[in-house]
Amino acid sequence: MRHQHVIAGEAFRLRPIAERDxxxxxxxRSMAGRSQYLNPISPSIDNQLKWLADYFKxxxxxxxxxxxxxxxxxxxxxxxxxxxxxxxxxxWGRWIVAxxxxxxxxxxxxxxxxxxxxxxxxxxxxxxxxxNSATNSFHDGCGFRRAGVQVARFNMEGxxxxxxxxxxxxxxxxxxxxxxxxxxxxxxxxxxxxxxxx
Amino acid sequence: xxxxxxxxxxxxxxxxxxxxxxxxxxxxxxxxARWDSLKHMEVIFAFEEAYGVRLDEAEMAALSSVKGxxxxxxxxx
Numbered sequence: 001m002r003h004q005h006v007i008a009g010e011a012f013r014l015r016p017i018a019e020r021d022x023x024x025x026x027x028x029r030s031m032a033g034r035s036q037y038l039n040p041i042s043p044s045i046d047n048q049l050k051w052l053a054d055y056f057k058x059x060x061x062x063x064x065x066x067x068x069x070x071x072x073x074x075x076x077x078x079x080x081x082x083x084x085x086x087x088x089x090x091x092w093g094r095w096i097v098a099x100x101x102x103x104x105x106x107x108x109x110x111x112x113x114x115x116x117x118x119x120x121x122x123x124x125x126x127x128x129x130x131x132n133s134a135t136n137s138f139h140d141g142c143g144f145r146r147a148g149v150q151v152a153r154f155n156m157e158g159x160x161x162x163x164x165x166x167x168x169x170x171x172x173x174x175x176x177x178x179x180x181x182x183x184x185x186x187x188x189x190x191x192x193x194x195x196x197x198x
Numbered sequence: 199x200x201x202x203x204x205x206x207x208x209x210x211x212x213x214x215x216x217x218x219x220x221x222x223x224x225x226x227x228x229x230x231a232r233w234d235s236l237k238h239m240e241v242i243f244a245f246e247e248a249y250g251v252r253l254d255e256a257e258m259a260a261l262s263s264v265k266g267x268x269x270x271x272x273x274x275x
Contacts, residue, residue, distance in 0.1 A: 097235075100259045104235040133231030141236040187239055194255055 002056045005118065007064075007110045010188035012103045014064035014078065014110050017055075021065050022048040024074050028096055037129040038096065039156060059083075060090070062114070066097060066107040070195045075101035078111050080124070088122035090115060095126075102191060106184040108142065109177065116170045123170065127153055127163040139166040143176040200275060206268040212248055213264055216240045226263035238262065249274055 007014040017025075022045050029041050041048070055063060060083035066076035076097035083090040092111055097104050115121045128135045130149060140146070144166035153163035168176070200208075206223040214220045217232045227233045233241070242258050245251065249271040253261065261267050 100256065102239070102255060102259060105239065134227070134234045137232050138234040138236050141234060183236070183239060186243065190258075191255055 001059055001061050003062050005062065005064075005114065007114050007118075008069065009106045009110050010185060011069060011191040012075070012106045012110070012188070013067055013069055014107065014114065015067055017052065017063040017065050017077070019049060019052060021074065022052060024065070025077060028077065028098060031099065037132040037135070039154070063094065064111070066101075066103045068103070068191075070192070075103045076107060078107050080111060080115055080119070083119070083121075088120070090119070090121055090124055092124050092126050102187050104138070105180060106188055109180050109184050112168070112173055112177070116173050121170065123167060125165055125167045127165055129154060130162040130164050136164050136166075139164075142180060143172070144168045145172065200272070202268065202272060205271055206264055209245070209268045209271065210264045212244060213241055213267075216244055221264065223264050223268075226266075228262075233262075241267075245271070 003016050005014075005016065026041065026043060026045055026048050029038055030043060041051075055061060058081075061079065061081040063079045063081075064077070065074045066078055067074050077094055078092070079094040080090050080092050081094075092115065095107075097107065112124070115124050125147065126139065126144070127150065128139065130136070145168065147165045147167040150163045150165055152160035154161040203223075210221055210223050210225060213225060213233070217230065217237055219230070219232050221230055221233075225233070227238060239258075242253060242261070245261075245267055246253060251270060251274045253270070257270065261270055
């Protein structure tokens with residue numbers, strides 16, 4: 001959906017994706033080392049624009065560009081979608097950061113803050129390709145709760161792929177946030193201190 | 199000056215302590231699943247403290263192996 005939410009952190013902010021980001025999305029999702037566990041996308045900018053046009057019509061889908069505040073440089077993507085007003089839950093994903101970016105932790109904290117503080121959700125969850133050990137380890141390390149494995153959740157080039165589901169309830173996030181925010185702050189302070197002109 | 203091999207062993211020990219898993223001199227983010235983005239920053243900050251190094255942002259992202267970190271520590275020595 002075409003939302004207007006901007007969630008600003010210390011070094012990075014989440015801003016709504018726009019048509020002008022189509023090229024960045026294609027480049028990032030096609031990047032070696034970043035595309036292995038993602039659904040393959042067309043390398044065509046036009047096709048990405050068509051995908052975005054559909055996305056803009058979809059309710060309950062918040063797609064963000066992770067952008068460095070100084071210089072407004074896009075460094076990643078993250079989303080909150082499939083919002084259910086019935087049980088106050090949503091899935092988060094489409095998360096990818098550039099290999100040279102240090103935005104992973106701050107972007108996650110910002111998205112969780114958006115989910116729980118702005119959207120007042122009760123629970124968020126994610127599905128990660130079971131073979132993607134590094135990302136599953138990241139979620140485990142954050143303290144997100146493993147809530148099972150969904151068999152054949154994904155289909156990549158004809159191959160059925162299992163997914164690990166992680167969940168985080170609002171009350172759990174309140175307990176997890178301080179440690180993650182402290183890590184994020186340490187990184188952001190370094191980024192801002194080293195930024196040109198500071 | 200420290201022996202490069204000994205330095206690699208020393209860095210591997212430091213990384214192992216952060217990851218909670220024993221890794222060798224050939225370990226990198228590509229080979230050790232637990233060395234994820236979250237743990238990587240812990241590794242980087244512990245490395246800086248242990249070796250009196252201050253990495254710039256590009257190095258923080260790029261130094262993703264025991265050998266690379268050991269080489270960087272050697273450069274500092």
